Amino acid sequence: MMYRIFFSIFFLLFALNFVHCKPPVCNITSSEYEGLNFIEHNATMRIQIVRQKSPFEQQLNSPLHEFGLIRDWYEKPKPSNRTNDTVRLYRFLNNEFYGKIIVGHPGQALNVAFDTTWIYTWLLSSQCSALEEIGCYFHNKYNHHASSEWKPDGRKFSVVTDGVNLTGFYSYDNISITHSSVTNFNFIEMTAVPKSFIFNKADGVLGLGWGTGSGYKTFFAALLEQKKIKNPIFSVYINRNHQSNAAGDITLGFADGRHIKVDYVDGKYVCDKIIYLKTDPLPYWQFQMDKVLLVKNPKNTKAYCQTKFPDGTVGCKAVIDTSSNMIIGPAKEITDLHNEMGATKLIFGRYSVECDKINQLPPIEFIIGGKNFTLKGPNYITRFSYRSLTICVSAFQAAENDQEETRWILGGAFLSEVYTIYDYHNHVIGLVRAA
Template sequence: MLRLLLLAVLCCSAPALIRVPLRRERSMRSRLRAAGLLHDFLRDGSPDTFGRRYAPCLPPGTPLQLGRSGERLHNFMDAQYYGEISLGTPQQNFSVVFDTGSADLWVPSSYCVSEACGTLSMHRRFKAFESTSFRHDGRMFGIHYGSGHLLGVMARETLQVGGLAVLNQEFGESVYEPGAAFLMAKFDGVLGMAYPPLAEILGNPVFDNMMAQKAVEEPVFSFYLSRYRITSSTDPESELLLGGTDEALYHGPITWLPVTAKGYWQIKMDSVAVQGVSSFCPRGCQAIVDTGTSLIAGPTNDILSLQQLIGATPTNIGEYLIDCVRVSSLPHVTFVLGGTEFTLTAQSYVRKVLLGDKQLCFSGFQAVDILSPEGPLWILGDLFLTEFYSVFDRGVNRVANTWGANTRGANTC
């Protein structure tokens, strides 16, 4: 009866623009570095080490492909922007990464046996037995991220996002999250917003169900990511807008690009140029707009050259340090999309981190080799999205970028 009532309300309600506030937290990488644990985490979290340690613990027939980490783009160790959703009746709240680089929804289960789900982790767990709208599925799922693995069982529930109800939403209840990746994470789960072919869990991703249930005004969602914590009532907050765009959060013309492969939000990038020095992929290359990755990533050879051009030097754990004194004199890096230049100053692509009373500066560029039929892929993560407002259009399968409200007056020359 309750489900019929919810369906009636949904069918009779007009589609709406739904605002989902996003909050910025210190990344897992920053917290691990501050605690002196980053080196051990990176060593123990490598796919080979992780597979040897935990694969024997998995039951036979587990749907987990331990060799796929090189193909997955998730870099939740650097994720900083989280939002709230709820599942079940009555509602149970969870903090999730709204990730355009994946297509699954999962949260920890009350039956999770890993330390990441324990009382010390502070992660909220879904209690199926307390929900009157819960539907058990029974199938298992497994997801291998670049910085962690998880196993679970599938189910269906009523999902609430920003007050919008999505009925009968497929999702995963995580029951096994080995290793330290999810233990250190501030978020409870992940809500994927990529295309259905990217899903590990069978069924429609969340935004597909929103479109099918006509719950949004347009088959469009957009992200505005603020650079820093909100310091005054006049600062625009980070947000995900479901069903359209907000003209108050961007300025200048919008550059639309067609999606070139319906999995990730993949587009063609004209080139990448370092001010007055060099350029990469001059004949064009493929890029992915990914809110689940904080950094900007590209093919190893290109990124190593780029690091040298901006004066970054490697550490023993694969990060690149920059002399903080030199930041103001470093060259701009420009990404050309659809003939429009999107320029990052050093103040944008250098990450400043306090370690005790000392400030360190790290390059925001990372080497990741991902091949596709169209060639090597670049990843435009949150480092790019904090400067530029991004729009994702499922109606005509295209992505747009323009200058965000927090870059008003910048990068326009």
């Protein structure tokens, strides 16, 4: 008997010790950056799972059970206005990230890329003929004739650059994402897209660029204006599981401390510190990166991104791309980087490595704001398999036009290790190691 009591006490103490050792959820507070005083841990959205009481428990616990009345059965929760939201992201071939939206009334479901490098929201139109435009094949399309809320705009839209042809016209309709919706929103119905769009899972793009000064009201700006979102911030989390269809999430109106890396240092848990960067006055989120290092060993490193700017600083410009997994850089530097890791050139500017050597590939460090963000082989190499064929492809890709040559574009391979927070009003971006 004493043995059982002793064992029970030991087990209880062990279990309690295990609970106390669980890493904490990081609290994102105003003390870290004055401009983000509205990012508070208690403002984040949580979904609590509650076990429903049995009829017998309700009878016992209800103060009205003696009168045969069960309060829990007829009292309904009071509705409250939602001031934040979470959009689930999905992964397609580990090369594209997209989410789901509902357009018009009755609602039409489409897949869109939530893209921080774009300010415009555009959707494939039912007027995009698959007979004339190959890129329109195998996609959902928006039919404005089927929506009672559609309104014409009358303006045309056209972008023709570097062989890319995007042509369409502006329209107004309602767009909903999970629990939040924007009414009478101005977007583009696209009637012509590049042929390569046939390989995309997304049916369009929802632009999350800054947009100020462009004359176009972005979707996030419309959410704020219509008071569907209270705090002017959003954040992006991409998970590391390349095999899962679930890619991560975008939180609108808050940042989630659960996505921040926690280290165990000197007997206590320490949340990784967020760095905040002022971004350039452009429609998209561009900032300065210190350098990129390929580390073969502590004594053998090679530096990239080393442009000297007029103010005397050295580095390069970079933008975050939340729609794609690729990391794009100047062609000469990307080619050299692949040569250093022993990669082999494929078609479409992609490179491959031997699959059994992924864990032996050198770490690649991105130094931003003096902080080191490190990618290892499994972060920047994706394994594709089809029947007996397996190929391992690098996420790094050389720039294809002059604009891309002037900066690095950091996509999902980078974001798998970095949680990003976007301050829409102050045009500030926060970066922290992802959990």
